[in-house]
Amino acid sequence: MESYAKGEPVPALLEETIGANLARTVAAYADREALVECASGRRWTWAELDADVEAVARGLVGAGVQKGDRVGIWGPNSAEWTLVQLATARIGAVLVNVNPAYRTHELAYVVNQSGMRLLVSATSFKTSDYRGMVEETAAGNHALERVVYLDDEESWSGLLADGEGVGADDLAARAKELAPDDPINIQYTSGTTGFPKGATLSHRNILNNGYLVGEVCGYTEADRVCIPVPFYHCFGMVMGNLACTTHGATMVIPAPGFDPALTLKAVSEERCTSLYGVPTMFIAEWALPDFESYDLSSVRTGIMAGSPCPEEMMKKLIAAGIDEMTICYGMTETSPVSTQTRRDDSLERKVGTVGRVCPHLEVRIVDPVSGDTVPRGEAGEFCTRGYSVMLGYWDDDEKTREAVDADGWMHTGDLGVMDDDGYVRITGRIKDMVIRGGENIYPREIEEFLYTHPDIEDVQVIGVPDPKYGEELCAWLRMRPGAEPLDADAVRAFATGRLAHYKVPRYVMVVEEFPMTVTGKVRKVEMREVSAERLGLA
Incomplete structure (x- = not known):
């Protein structure tokens, strides 16, 4: 049997924009809690979140941001990050995620490569002086017209004030111009070699990936998802934020940057039902000297991704009662998730595989030289096709053609093996x-x-x-x-x-x-x- 698998065609894909989907969620769950920022103690219901997203959207329109304009966001996790994410989608601007660890050289590259007009940034965080780096690179940032600092009251208020002359009719008119396949997000791949490439993603790409990952986790409006992973990456903003917005689940931001103790404190105090992280995060949390003092009894599911889950760590999760943890595999260029373990999968599948193909997608394992699909049980390059594959790399057709072939298959560069049940093991990078x-x-x-x-x-x-x-x-x-x-x-x-x-x-x-x-x-x-x-x- 060939190493090919096709995901189930249910539930139906969401053929709408992020803004339209959010409006449906707000209508259904207006008074339920939408967002919690633990660092500040601030909380939003869906109705309150919608009002604040609208205020930011008006501000951006008032600042002259057009459909298709690139708006950057640079900083650690915060409520404002989420507001900007949803507001840019609502007005059809392309959100450019800037890695919080970037320094001047990388910032200048991303600003200029994307043609960024407006940047929303934190002033500083830990060792990053964002304001200083913006000022240092200003002369060479040719398209950048304005910088708004989300943690500077005067600067942030100034953006909101720009929206005072923008009416509901203006936002409605903008919404009518938008389509699900429009580009809405550029994420620069955290490639470990060379300059990063800007994976360009649509409403349809990331809205559906967030929705379907949440479906596999069994999310409803009763879920509360602890998101200690960075928003600037798909794990945070898609698998975290958009999985929640598509289900009416609550987004819980435990801290601006990862902190194991603050993460478990948020889980315990907010009664989170789902916890995210890469394996090193879970290892750090479970290694806390006072681990036993945190009440994790509310957690039933979650997502571990980024690298394989060690068996000992998964056993610890199960011992803590988190027996529906899922493993996801994917890449920025595929919005990101292509395979996921199911909640009721065995321990062996959760530690030995990255799951099976997600709904509405196809995956296959091919010989890296010939391109032929290999038999089940043989190693080859993991490829995927479907709604999740990026529109392309921003302004780089050549690199796009290298990654996505003429038949629409994304070539991941990862080595994988598919078993007889369609479960995939990632055995490493080709390189x-x-x-x-x-x-x-x-x-x-x-x-x-x-x-x-x-x-x-x-x-x-x-x-x-x-x-x-x-x-x-x-x-x-x-x-x-x-x-x-x-x-x-x-x-x-x-x-x-x-x-x-x-x-x-x-x-x-x-x-x-x-x-x-x-x-x-x-x-x-x-x-x-x-x-x-x-x-x-x-």
Whole structure:
């Protein structure tokens, strides 16, 4: 049987704009709680949220923002971030998500590459002086006409004041100009090499992905979703915010940036029913010294994504009563989710696979060289097709054609294997695969094995240059608190007889942390460079 699967055709896709869908939710659940910002204690019902979204939408129109104009948002998670997300969609502006970790070089690139006219920014957060960076790059930001600071009362009020002359008729007229397939969002991929590419997404792309991911989680208006993942990424703004807006569920923002204690405090105090995170977030939460003091009994489901879930972590979630946790897999270019485990899937499927194809999508595994669909059980490149595939990379037709083929298949660059039931395992990136003396080695397999060592908190495995074999394996280890650091001999002793000899890492480095992108992806390219340098292999 071929490695091809097609998602079920139900529930029906939402063929409407984000603004039209929000209006239906507001009408149905006006007095229910829509949004909670824990840091400030502010709360909104759906009717109150709608009024504030409308005020921002009027302000943007009054500021001269036209349909299709690019409006940037730069800063950590906040209620204002959500307001700007929904307001730009309502008036047909294209929201450009700017990574909160960017510095001047990257900011200038994104502002100019997208042709951004207006930027809504925080003034500062942690080590980021956003206002300073905006001012430093101002001379070279050619299209940027205005910057509004969402945490500066005078600046934010000034934007709202711009909308005083904009009437309901003006917003209604703008809404009539909009269509579900219009571009509504540009998200710059957190690529670990080269300049980021601007994945351009429509109402139809992200509204439906948020809706259908929420359907798999079983969301209703009674759910309260804790969203500690960044809004600037699809995980926060689509799987978080839009999953909630399409179901009338409550969005709970535990903190501006990830904090394990504040996340569990929000879950406990707000009685959240769903919790999101990448595996490193869940590991940090469950490792808190006072973990037992948090009441997580309200949580039934959630989403873990970004990298594979270690089996031990999933067992801890189940032990805490969170037995409907789902695993999602996808990428920015596909809005993002392509596969998801189901709430009642077995432990083995939740830790060993990224689920099966989502509704209204197709997935297949292809030979990276020939492009042919491989038989079930064989590894190849994961490809997906359907409503979720991006419109393209902003102003970059060449890169778009490299990623999306003529038949509409998005080529992910990920290696996957599909089993007889259609469940997919992601075995690594095509470029992360290590070839040692002609043997193809998938780092994920070795990481999962080393994770069973009682003293290892977390592990990443990479390939480093080797004159004899072409590549050798190097393991980066984070030790559990109080554990003695392991060396290569200790790892070899642990692995001997349990892993094939060529899969045993030759080099071991004990580190405090891994180099990460802001979305929680490990930067293996950087790890390879650092390892080669430290080991004298460069």
